[in-house]
Amino acid sequence: xxxxxxxxxxxxxxxxxxxxxxxxxxxxxxxxxxxxxxxxxxxxxxxxxxxxxxxxxxxxxxxxxxxxxxxxxxxxxxxxxxxxxxxxxxxxxxxxxxxxxxxxxxxxxxxxxxxxxxxxxxxxxxxxxxxxxxxxxxxxxxxxxxxxxxxxxxxxxxxxxxxxxxxxxxxxxxxxxxxxxxxxxxxxxxxxxxxxxxxxxxxxxxxxxxxxxxxxxxxxxxxxxxxxxxxxxxxxxxxxxxxxxxxxxxxxxxxxxxxxxxxxxxxxxxxxxxxxxxxxxxxxxxxxxxxxxxxxxxxxxxxxxxxxxxxxxxxxxxxxxxxxxxxxxxxxxxxxxxxxxxxxxxxxxxxxxxxxxxxxxxxxxxxxxxxxxxxxxxxxxxxxxxxxxxxxxxxxxxxxxxxxxxxxxxxxxxxxxxxxxx
Ligand code: URA
Numbered sequence: 001x002x003x004x005x006x007x008x009x010x011x012x013x014x015x016x017x018x019x020x021x022x023x024x025x026x027x028x029x030x031x032x033x034x035x036x037x038x039x040x041x042x043x044x045x046x047x048x049x050x051x052x053x054x055x056x057x058x059x060x061x062x063x064x065x066x067x068x069x070x071x072x073x074x075x076x077x078x079x080x081x082x083x084x085x086x087x088x089x090x091x092x093x094x095x096x097x098x099x100x101x102x103x104x105x106x107x108x109x110x111x112x113x114x115x116x117x118x119x120x121x122x123x124x125x126x127x128x129x130x131x132x133x134x135x136x137x138x139x140x141x142x143x144x145x146x147x148x149x150x151x152x153x154x155x156x157x158x159x160x161x162x163x164x165x166x167x168x169x170x171x172x173x174x175x176x177x178x179x180x181x182x183x184x185x186x187x188x189x190x191x192x193x194x195x196x197x198x199x200x201x202x203x204x205x206x207x208x209x210x211x212x213x214x215x216x217x218x219x220x221x222x223x224x225x226x227x228x229x230x231x232x233x234x235x236x237x238x239x240x241x242x243x244x245x246x247x248x249x250x251x252x253x254x255x256x257x258x259x260x261x262x263x264x265x266x267x268x269x270x271x272x273x274x275x276x277x278x279x280x281x282x283x284x285x286x287x288x289x290x291x292x293x294x295x296x297x298x299x300x301x302x303x304x305x306x307x308x309x310x311x312x313x314x315x316x317x318x319x320x321x322x323x324x325x326x327x328x329x330x331x332x333x334x335x336x337x338x339x340x341x342x343x344x345x346x347x348x349x350x351x352x353x354x355x356x357x358x359x360x361x362x363x364x365x366x367x368x369x370x371x372x373x374x375x376x377x378x379x380x381x382x383x384x385x386x387x388x389x390x391x392x393x394x395x396x397x398x399x400x401x402x403x404x405x406x407x408x409x410x411x412x413x414x415x416x417x418x419x420x421x422x
Pocket of ligand 1: 082163172177179181182186205
């Protein structure tokens with residue numbers, strides 16, 4: 001076997017055997033297959049795709065490239081988001097479902113993005129520790145039912161190396177590569193139930209609904225093939241989720257949501273995803289699970305679990321620093337808001353310092369934007385549209401206003417939950 005023959009075979013769109021895929025992954029990990037050869041191979045996959053069987057095999061090979069965590073609990077429920085602007089869902093969901101007895105032992109990322117990942121966001125709570133030993137992690141899960149860290153063990157080293165190459169070779173947006181990357185990590189982290197929030201739209205990894213449906217059913221098939229209960233919810237990411245975009249501003253919005261005072265879209269999403277997680281985790285019907293989720297969202301038990309969780313990880317919930325300066329941008333006209341460009345709002349948050357372009361860049365957790373309206377809302381001229389929280393880096397009024405479109409006629413709010421694949 002050699003890499004040139006395998007690239008050639010893929011180029012002819014012939015099916016690759018598991019042994020051939022294993023040869024490529026092993027060779028890339030041990031350095032005998034070079035970056036330029038792997039880039040050629042990934043580009044062929046990006047152009048021609050992989051069959052379902054090949055994707056299942058690739059996921060299995062990636063999964064076994066490193067450690068597979070065994071936390072010693074028989075029923076861990078995980079949730080994954082493909083990431084979007086203003087996505088603070090995990091910070092609400094994790095304590096909420098844990099307050100119902102669903103065990104959450106979660107690894108999250110920092111991520112390269114417009115804002116930080118869940119780990120960065122949680123670190124905007126002063127003192128919050130996002131790394132701990134495996135022993136402490138397990139102990140915290142068994143005592144309070146929830147722990148969340150940035151990483152644990154040497155999980156899926158093949159994905160780390162391949163993802164870094166995909167990032168610089170324009171091969172991130174391939175459906176089989178995304179499916180194998182996400183699912184190998186989820187399977188390695190030891191969860192028995194997996195709920196995926198697959199964002200679709202301008203501010204998301206996947207912008208076409210057709211591609212999103214393909215990706216969702218592939219991930220669900222891979223999960224089931226590995227005997228995991230798996231569901232994938234397709235959700236709209238054309239406008240930011242909720243009102244807050246940044247790190248500390250998003251944590252504050254997440255806390256308000258856990259107190260039952262969150263934005264409608266975020267609350268609806270939490271009830272939907274929380275219902276699925278709870279149904280899987282407690283083995284009850286989704287209807288019953290959603291009732292329980294709503295109860296703990298409004299009776300304070302979800303918030304109490306958040307307090308317990310933050311304390312266990314060393315954080316002070318009363319100390320979430322915000323930027324030194326604020327500036328209000330007012331609406332230039334009266335009318336209905338017809339679009340808020342999630343991607344551009346995300347880029348502005350990054351320009352303020354809330355996100356990073358390279359993995360070693362420092363980010364400013366205290367900066368961000370809070371929008372006052374959602375698509376479909378009516379706004380009066382000169383009413384505050386957006387509040388900017390900033391320190392050294394600034395953005396202009398024109399940049400903010402270019403993210404908004406207005407209409408004189410009524411606009412319906414976009415549908416948040418597009419589909420569920422299970
Ligand atoms: N997130 C991942 O973890 N992997 C991908 O390939 C894309 C998004």
